[in-house]
Amino acid sequence: xxxxxxxxxxxxxxxxxxxxxxxxxxxxxxxxxxxxxxxxxxxxxxxxxxxxxxxxxxxxxxxxxxxxxxxxxxxxxxxxxxxxxxxxxxxxxxxxxxxxxxxxxxxxxxxxxxxxxxxxxxxxxxxxxxxxxxxxxxxxxxxxxxxxxxxxxxxxxxxxxxxxxxxxxxxxxxxxxxxxxxxxxxxxxxxxxxxxxxxxxxxxxxxxxxxxxxxxxxxxxxxxxxxxxxxxxxxxxxxxxxxxxxxxxxxxxxxxxxxxxxxxxxxxxxxxxxxxxxxxxxxxxxxxxxxxxxxxxxxxxxxxxxxxxxxxxxxxxxxxxxxxxxxxxxxxxxxxxxxxxxxxxxxxxxxxxxxxxxxxxxxxxxxxxxxxxxxxxxxxxxxxxxxxxxxxxxxxxxxxxxxxxxxxxxxxxxxxxxxxxxxxxxxxxxxxxxxxxxxxxxxxxxxxxxxxxxxxxxxxxxxxxxxxxxxxxxxxxxxxxxxxxxxxxxxxxxxxxxxxxxxxxxxxxxxxx
RNA sequence: GGUCCGUUCGUCUAGCCCGGUCCAGGACAUCUCCCUUUCACGGAGGAAACAGGGGUUCAAAUCCCCUACGGACUACCA
Numbered sequence: 001x002x003x004x005x006x007x008x009x010x011x012x013x014x015x016x017x018x019x020x021x022x023x024x025x026x027x028x029x030x031x032x033x034x035x036x037x038x039x040x041x042x043x044x045x046x047x048x049x050x051x052x053x054x055x056x057x058x059x060x061x062x063x064x065x066x067x068x069x070x071x072x073x074x075x076x077x078x079x080x081x082x083x084x085x086x087x088x089x090x091x092x093x094x095x096x097x098x099x100x101x102x103x104x105x106x107x108x109x110x111x112x113x114x115x116x117x118x119x120x121x122x123x124x125x126x127x128x129x130x131x132x133x134x135x136x137x138x139x140x141x142x143x144x145x146x147x148x149x150x151x152x153x154x155x156x157x158x159x160x161x162x163x164x165x166x167x168x169x170x171x172x173x174x175x176x177x178x179x180x181x182x183x184x185x186x187x188x189x190x191x192x193x194x195x196x197x198x199x200x201x202x203x204x205x206x207x208x209x210x211x212x213x214x215x216x217x218x219x220x221x222x223x224x225x226x227x228x229x230x231x232x233x234x235x236x237x238x239x240x241x242x243x244x245x246x247x248x249x250x251x252x253x254x255x256x257x258x259x260x261x262x263x264x265x266x267x268x269x270x271x272x273x274x275x276x277x278x279x280x281x282x283x284x285x286x287x288x289x290x291x292x293x294x295x296x297x298x299x300x301x302x303x304x305x306x307x308x309x310x311x312x313x314x315x316x317x318x319x320x321x322x323x324x325x326x327x328x329x330x331x332x333x334x335x336x337x338x339x340x341x342x343x344x345x346x347x348x349x350x351x352x353x354x355x356x357x358x359x360x361x362x363x364x365x366x367x368x369x370x371x372x373x374x375x376x377x378x379x380x381x382x383x384x385x386x387x388x389x390x391x392x393x394x395x396x397x398x399x400x401x402x403x404x405x406x407x408x409x410x411x412x413x414x415x416x417x418x419x420x421x422x423x424x425x426x427x428x429x430x431x432x433x434x435x436x437x438x439x440x441x442x443x444x445x446x447x448x449x450x451x452x453x454x455x456x457x458x459x460x461x462x463x464x465x466x467x468x469x470x471x472x473x474x475x476x477x478x479x480x481x482x483x484x485x486x487x488x489x490x491x492x493x494x495x496x497x498x499x500x501x502x503x504x505x506x507x508x509x510x511x512x513x
Numbered sequence: 514g515g516u517c518c519g520u521u522c523g524u525c526u527a528g529c530c531c532g533g534u535c536c537a538g539g540a541c542a543u544c545u546c547c548c549u550u551u552c553a554c555g556g557a558g559g560a561a562a563c564a565g566g567g568g569u570u571c572a573a574a575u576c577c578c579c580u581a582c583g584g585a586c587u588a589c590c591a
Contacts, residue, residue, distance in 0.1 A: 012591045047590055112589075128514040129587060162589055180518070189516050189587090197589040204591050228517055228586040251519080252585070260584065304525095307540090311526055315539050334526080337584060341524045344541045354554080392553040402552085417551090467550035479552045 005037025007219050009063075009070075010208065012044045013055035016279040016288070017062050018264045019340070020223065020253040023305045027250060028221045029068045030306070030328035037218070041073030042211060043084040046201045053282050056084075062276040066298050067321050080215045085207050092202035095210050095240070096163040096195050100143070104239035105195060108132075108142040108164045109154055115140075131191035134169040163196040165205075165232065165239075173231040178219075178248035178330045185231040193232055205229060209236040212245055221248045221330070224337075225261070248330050251309050254337045262340065272342040276301070295368075295395030296345075300352040304345045308338045318351065350394045358383035364396045372400060374407045384489050388481040403480060406489070409498060410476030413506055417478045421468040422506055429459055429466050430473060434499045437492065445488040452484065473502035 009025040011017055017025075032039040041063070043056055060075050072078025082088055099105035110118075115132065118140065122130030130136070137144060142164070143151045154161065171187040195206040202210070212220060227249045237244045253262045256270050266274050267288045277290035291301050303319055311334075312319070312327045319327065353361065362382055369376045377385075385406045389399055400407065433455055440447060456466045471483045474495060480486060487495050 010591090014591070044591065050590065108589095115589090129516090131587085160589095164589095177518095183517070185517065191587085194589045199589080201589090203589070208591090223585090224518070225585055225591090231517095249518085254584080256524090258583080307525065309525090313527070315527085317540055336519050338526095339524065341541065344525065347541055389553095391555090462550090464550050471551065477551090481552085483550070 005035035005218050007032045008040040008042050008217050010042045010044045011059050014050040015052050015264050016275045017059045018274045025068050030324050033325040034328050038071040041070040043074050045086045046207050104166050105163050106143045107161045109161050110141045133191045160198040162194045162198050164192040167192050175234050179333050209233050213242045217245050219246045224249045224252050252337045254339045256340050295397035296349050297352045300349040304348040309334050346394050358386040361386045365399045368400050405475040413476045417472045426469040443492050445484040448487050449484040474498045
């Protein structure tokens with residue numbers, strides 16, 4: 001095969017894109033770029049009734065955030081435009097008719113009620129999965145059973161009809177899946193799927209085959225849920241006399257509680273977002289969290305996602321997008337369903353955050369502060385905050401969540417910490433400490449520590465005793481970087497103010513000796 | 514129910530195609546210890562898996578068969 005690799009990601013704008021979809025897009029992208037090929041986005045909006053406003057735009061925005069950039073798509077255009085199936089409507093009808101002409105498809109005039117009736121009858125007769133197929137089509141209203149003039153008349157009088165695939169009665173259909181090997185299904189298991197709906201729109205089956213052919217797609221990389229309908233697609237390619245693309249069906253992303261494949265409807269119920277970006281349902285107004293807003297770095301999210309079903313075969317775990325492109329291959333994609341591991345996603349995030357410089361992290365923190373409506377300190381101060389915290393955060397939002405005291409004065413003091421460290425001796429120390437602080441020569445962490453320790457030993461107190469007390473007074477919480485580093489950053493004036501506040505606000509214990 | 518696909522530590526997985534080097538390797542999580550004023554980071558170490566049963570073979574996680582379990586699909590949805 002010397003032709004250029006071309007793949008497509010074909011989401012349906014029926015809602016937000018979820019992680020499984022992002023992974024499918026990612027693998028398509030990695031595969032295309034690895035081979036120097038094109039990655040196309042095609043919107044499969046043939047079901048007009050399920051369209052969700054904003055979904056397409058959301059999908060496009062999500063992929064951008066992830067760093068998955070399309071070569072062609074509805075927002076970019078390209079040689080095979082339009083890339084929205086609803087805008088390609090006339091194309092499909094012609095192809096469906098071509099198939100009828102070739103004897104691979106037929107018109108069917110049955111009403112939904114008539115089909116339902118057929119199913120009921122079949123069920124009553126003991127058939128567990130009644131189908132519109134080689135057997136039942138003989139008894140239905142279609143161009144196979146009706147006289148030609150009758151068919152003609154019905155078509156001319158604009159009677160609603162669909163075009164169905166004429167699936168051969170007895171035939172073993174085989175195809176090779178790049179991930180699963182040879183798969184074979186007997187045609188008797190397939191039903192005569194509708195190709196063109198009565199509203200003139202194609203179904204997925206027709207549209208995807210026609211478009212993949214027209215867009216010269218070389219590899220169809222999609223979720224495993226499509227595996228059962230692939231034989232039908234094979235039949236379609238054959239019926240048209242077209243060359244088939246290579247198929248690769250990806251293992252599904254499973255929910256952590258073994259309840260099957262992860263779905264959009266899972267929203268936030270597993271404690272991790274299932275969407276890349278926050279999504280607000282246009283109808284219910286329900287908000288679902290997104291990775292971005294939760295404080296994930298896109299590169300961490302992508303690295304994590306890439307490993308859900310693929311691995312390089314080496315011990316390397318950290319890959320940039322460029323490295324992923326370099327190393328990705330379908331051969332190394334697993335076959336079995338993959339469960340989501342929130343802890344690992346956090347590990348990746350933490351890792352990537354720590355690798356970033358304070359300068360790089362700065363905009364994220366500023367954005368977060370803006371969102372929270374907190375005061376935004378000057379850049380040097382912020383960078384120092386980031387430095388002090390970056391070993392301790394899991395999410396980008398932790399810079400503010402875990403250490404609000406760098407931005408706001410504490411207004412509460414952790415009760416447990418009070419109980420442990422707010423002793424009369426310690427308070428006495430704090431008062432003296434604060435007094436000595438006023439006269440300190442150079443306000444830096446080292447000097448502060450020296451002073452604190454010296455004063456402590458003068459009073460017969462250990463460093464371990466007094467530091468939590470200072471921490472309590474200044475931050476109100478137990479968590480954080482070294483106290484003296486905090487003091488240094490806060491500055492003399494603020495430190496003194498906070499100690500004073502603490503002395504006023506935290507009640508003196510009634511100590512029993 | 515039927516069809517198809519799958520099954521290695523709790524999780525993601527390496528190894529399977531080309532049987533021996535695997536009393537199964539890595540990562541996350543977990544446990545212990547060290548470092549340490551807190552929380553982390555870091556370092557050292559530990560526990561932890563070939564779904565089950567039959568074959569084939571001198572030898573099977575690796576090849577074959579069966580069973581069990583899980584999943585997907587089964588629409589004029591994608």
